[in-house]
Amino acid sequence: MTTQPRRFTxxxxxxxxxxxxxxxxxxxxxxxxxxxxxxxxxxxxxxxxAGHGIVADIDPSTRTIEAMLVDGAELDYGLTALVTS
Structure with missing residues (x-):
C-alpha cells in the first residue's frame, strides 16, 4: 500500500x-x-x-507538477513552479 503525502510546498x-x-x-x-x-x-x-490560490495535480512519487492553476489562471510566463516538501 502506497501512501501519498498530504501536503507539499x-x-x-x-x-x-x-x-x-x-x-x-x-x-x-x-x-x-x-x-x-x-x-x-x-x-x-x-x-x-490545493491551497492559498494554487490548485495543482502533482505526481507524488517524482514531485512533478503535472498541471497547475494560480488564482484560477495558468502560470505566468517567466515563472517556474517547484515542489520543495
Whole structure:
C-alpha cells in the first residue's frame, strides 16, 4: 500500500534569475503556498492538491507538477513552479 503525502510546498520562482547572490531558492521565490491533498484526482490523472490560490495535480512519487492553476489562471510566463516538501 502506497501512501501519498498530504501536503507539499510550491514555490514560484522567476526563471530569469542568473545569480541569486547567495540567496536560496526559497528566498528567491515570488510566491509560496502550502497545498494539501483534496482527495480528488486531477484531469492529468494525478492527485489534486490545493491551497492559498494554487490548485495543482502533482505526481507524488517524482514531485512533478503535472498541471497547475494560480488564482484560477495558468502560470505566468517567466515563472517556474517547484515542489520543495
Amino acid at each position: 510550491i514555490l514560484l520562482v522567476p526563471e530569469h534569475v542568473e545569480d541569486r547572490g547567495g540567496a536560496s531558492v526559497e528566498d528567491s521565490a515570488v510566491r509560496s503556498a502550502v497545498v494539501e491533498a483534496t482527495g480528488e484526482m486531477g484531469a492529468s490523472g494525478y492527485p489534486r492538491y
